[in-house]
Amino acid sequence: MTVLPQLAPLRKVNPVNSANTVGSSKLSIVDLTKRYAPGLEPAVDRLCMDVEEGHLVALLGPSGCGKTTTLRMVAGLMDPTAGSIVVDGKDITQTPVNKRGMGMVFQSYALFPHMDVAQNVAFGLQMRKVPSGEQAKRVNAALEMVKLAHLSKRKVRELSGGQQQRIALARALVVEPTLLLLDEPLSNLDAKLRETMRSEIRSIQQRTKATTLFVTHDQDEALDMADRIAVMNGGLIEQYDTPAMVYERPTTRFVADFIGQANFLTAQVLSENGQAADGERYYKVEVGGLGRYSAVGAPGLAGSSREIVIRPHRLRASLHPRPGDDAIAGTIERVSYTGDTIAFAVRVGDRRLLAQSMTSSADMPRTGDAAYLSWEAADAFLLPGHIRGSGT
């Protein structure tokens, strides 16, 4: 299931390597590299990233992409092979983990089983030698923030998963950490609870204005919660941008493929065909063996070969071509009805394209029908990167 992000204005954001605002960012990661053993491929490869004060940034990627390794290096639980981590303008790469003043929520929550809830939350304050009167006040405030003040004397193992997760969050936030680090905090919860906790974590994060790094492999979570998403693959950041940009304007095929569903068409860009919004251009393109269509992309793509990305819900499937539209003719291979949406798998030559509609109108094709696929030029995005290898 894909959550469609609300379409915020497609603002241009600084691309990854133009880190020119070092002064204003809360966290700067510079050329961070981790190699587990000499000769091995690095788990994190010269990663650069700036995080603004108060932002929630999601490190999103498949397992093994280096997102957790990055988080653990920021936390100080793991030494980087090279590179530096700068917080509030201070290089903390060599600072031991217990002097970094961060807060972290682990996938397993890592609550101390031999302490009760209040003792768990108070631990960080004790380490900071906060007077006991103030400790009690702050512990109580933190527990109230996660709505669990009434459980302060409970044993940890008597709590449900969702409650443990809130206590872990309270324990991390009560020390007013310089950075809040969340390592897949929702992956051990059931689907329903995950949705609730998502919005709760987000609202607590916004209230406390805690600058947050959030590791997840769940694109819905990242799109829903983050101010910025860093899509990672093979130890590199593929794209670092707002959720809307990552979804609507992916810079690589990997990003387009990993976030939501996507149709890819290889096209020859013929000529420019006018100005589009945000400095982009419309193009006439030739899709191999199918004909000429319209697409949109960055300036200067004319004459090159590029991949077009079209999201399934931007692809209309209909029984009759609408006059004036460019349309691809195909055969409906499969119709799947999920209540609020209806999805079509459409066979076009040797390709298989996915289309998705919100409502079922009279003009809905059925399995086996000949149908037409059409799209708006602004929804067919030409990937800026050259085509890698021989992808289909």
Next chain:
Amino acid sequence: MQQTLAVDEAPPFKPRRRIGRPAFGTLLFLLYIFLLAPLLIVFVIAFESNQYLSFPPQGFTLKWFEMLPSESIFVDGMKVTLVVAASVTVIVLAIGVPAALALDRYEFKGKGALHAFFLSPLLVPSIVLALGLVLILTPLGLTNTYEGIIIGHVAITFPFVVRTTLMSLTTADTSCEAAARILGAGAWTVFRRITLPLIRSGVIAGGIIAFIVSFDEAVISLFVAGSGLPTLPVQIFQYVSNSADAAVAALSVVLILISLGVVVVVERVMGLRKAL
């Protein structure tokens, strides 16, 4: 491939017919008799009025028990044994727990070899160990001393402590320690406030086993300090070789009751099943 399929599709295991349960019960009963009979006989003999170790009993008496406190070799032996067992427990915990921590939490060269080496005293017959100890301790002048016996006992109890501690370390969540460090705790605080409480049951179990093994140990004690500083098991051994009266049986009853007492206390305090 097809063979695997055939195995996968085999009908589920059928429980045996009714004869199984009584037969199993009888077997279990016989096994318990086999294990406990020597203990029962000791109990019977301890109250036996006859002068010599014999069976079946001929009369009831408490004289063997009354005799124990005045029997200086038993009292002295008990003193030596308690001092040794207590010292061994403290020392072996102080070195065994850190050793287990190192084995579990760090990666280093020769870790596998060290692991095997730490557990090797379990595999070496204690007579061999005892002989080796005598050869080493004699030139050092440590035979017939507390130090000598303690060194020997630490060697044989060490694997137990490492084992039980390792067991609870592997089940403890390491991210608890990471969480404590991030919250500002230094290495020693993490160990004292997080790690130690997490592995408490394994450490206590190791300590109990170490104490009991040391308390019970005869071979090494006999070789290392048999002539000058005999422990209780050594005294008993020597007593039985000289005189065959039932005082030893009475002493055994006392020892059994003491062990039982320890077990009950531990069970009350923390639950033995959790500890072992």
